Amino acid sequence: MENNIVTIEKMTYGIDSLAHLDGKVVFVPYGVPGDKVKIEVTEDKPDYIRAKIVEIIEPSKHRRKSPCPNFPQCGGCHWQEMHPETQRNEKENVLNFIIKGLNPSHAYPMEPLPMRGYRNKMELKVAFPEDGSVILGNYSYNSHDVVPLKGCIVQCYENMLLYEKLLEFANKPENRETMENIHTITVRTLGEQQHCTFALKVPTSNEEALAPFKKFFDENESLSRLEVYAEVGNLLTQMRDKKPFFFMNRNWRVSPNSFFQNNIEGAEAILHTLISIYSAYQHKGKFLDLYCGCGTQTFLLESMFEEVYAVECNVSSFQDALAHQKTRTSSKINFICKKAEAIFNTPITKGVIAALHLNPPRTGISQRVTRGLSGIKPKIITYLSCNPMTFRRDAKALKQMGYKLDRVYSFDLFPGTYHMETLGVFLRS
Numbered sequence: 451m452e453n454n455i456v457t458i459e460k461m462t463y464g465i466d467s468l469a470h471l472d473g474k475v476v477f478v479p480y481g482v483p484g485d486k487v488k489i490e491v492t493e494d495k496p497d498y499i500r501a502k503i504v505e506i507i508e509p510s511k512h513r514r515k516s517p518c519p520n521f522p523q524c525g526g527c528h529w530q531e532m533h534p535e536t537q538r539n540e541k542e543n544v545l546n547f548i549i550k551g552l553n554p555s556h557a558y559p560m561e562p563l564p565m566r567g568y569r570n571k572m573e574l575k576v577a578f579p580e581d582g583s584v585i586l587g588n589y590s591y592n593s594h595d596v597v598p599l600k601g602c603i604v605q606c607y608e609n610m611l612l613y614e615k616l617l618e619f620a621n622k623p624e625n626r627e628t629m630e631n632i633h634t635i636t637v638r639t640l641g642e643q644q645h646c647t648f649a650l651k652v653p654t655s656n657e658e659a660l661a662p663f664k665k666f667f668d669e670n671e672s673l674s675r676l677e678v679y680a681e682v683g684n685l686l687t688q689m690r691d692k693k694p695f696f697f698m699n700r701n702w703r704v705s706p707n708s709f710f711q712n713n714i715e716g717a718e719a720i721l722h723t724l725i726s727i728y729s730a731y732q733h734k735g736k737f738l739d740l741y742c743g744c745g746t747q748t749f750l751l752e753s754m755f756e757e758v759y760a761v762e763c764n765v766s767s768f769q770d771a772l773a774h775q776k777t778r779t780s781s782k783i784n785f786i787c788k789k790a791e792a793i794f795n796t797p798i799t800k801g802v803i804a805a806l807h808l809n810p811p812r813t814g815i816s817q818r819v820t821r822g823l824s825g826i827k828p829k830i831i832t833y834l835s836c837n838p839m840t841f842r843r844d845a846k847a848l849k850q851m852g853y854k855l856d857r858v859y860s861f862d863l864f865p866g867t868y869h870m871e872t873l874g875v876f877l878r879s
Contacts, residue, residue, distance in 0.1 A: 677706055743771075747809075
């Protein structure tokens with residue numbers, strides 16, 4: 451298609467930058483506000499255009515050479531072509547645009563966090579190029595081509611050390627058959643707790659087939675836990691004693707399939723903010739924590755309330771929460787392993803609800819949860835979201851119930867990407 455020249459105006463909530471051409475909005479991946487670029491139109495719709503950059507005619511002052519050797523081929527990051535302060539400014543602008551109609555009393559500036567080595571979790575896809583090697587890495591943007599992670603700047607140092615060991619393991623000729631049966635490899639490092647899990651395409655209980663995994667565990671002392679599983683369930687678990695994960699002045703258990711924030715410093719910033727929010731109020735009644743994960747925030751807030759209920763449907767996270775509670779002699783939390791929808795119209799939601807915390811998945815809260823919330827009317831609701839679009843949708847529903855969006859906090863938990871964490875404080879009018 452014909453080449454056109456446009457000036458990039460701003461970023462969207464996604465990989466695309468935004469420009470205009472012939473009165474239409476143009477979405478362009480990997481643009482930077484201020485760039486003057488030649489584009490090739492790849493999709494021309496009645497109300498918008500999609501295009502790709504074929505030449506940067508005048509680079510923006512906000513553009514930089516990516517510090518990561520894998521960008522933009524690797525799909526793990528989206529905005530590495532921008533300076534860090536530009537990334538945060540654009541995220542703030544995107545968030546302010548998304549929540550504009552909600553009329554928050556105050557929206558705080560985005561809290562900056564380290565740009566490198568912040569990711570404690572790594573998910574690796576497996577590919578087999580024609581040269582006979584094995585590649586471990588991320589999918590490239592908008593494709594299923596696997597790009598190696600060598601030199602990745604956002605993964606923590608310990609994960610990248612194990613990545614090199616996994617590459618060596620994957621490319622040994624005797625492990626070829628083993629690798630061809632692996633769908634995904636996941637690594638998470640929290641302090642001295644380093645877990646590695648292998649998801650198989652086809653389950654096997656054959657000792658010979660599982661032997662390579664046992665050998666890998668034996669040869670890598672950094673690992674505290676290795677698991678092999680398939681759709682039928684767990685096939686192998688190997689463990690060794692390591693110091694527990696120490697965070698917020700406590701020891702925690704976070705199992706491989708449990709939820710924990712990918713950015714430890716970011717998680718700490720969010721939790722300190724939550725503590726400061728709730729410390730400013732007098733609370734009489736119950737505290738409900740829906741989608742509580744391992745209960746990190748529940749344990750840190752429980753002393754402020756008379757009764758505490760924490761709900762989590764992920765069995766692994768639920769069990770980790772119970773394990774931590776056994777180490778706390780004075781804990782009064784009632785942990786419930788159910789979907790959030792199941793607690794409404796039960797004794798849990800009867801009586802005075804002083805406060806409620808929500809931390810749902812990217813899809814936000816369901817309509818059933820929304821209907822349930824309309825019947826319990828807590829005085830304060832805190833909502834932690836990893837998706838500002840579903841946050842806006844759910845915030846509108848809360849406003850219709852009579853809540854005011856009092857404050858919005860945002861955290862740059864994923865520098866180099868368009869993702870952000872948003873924390874909203876809702877007060878009942």
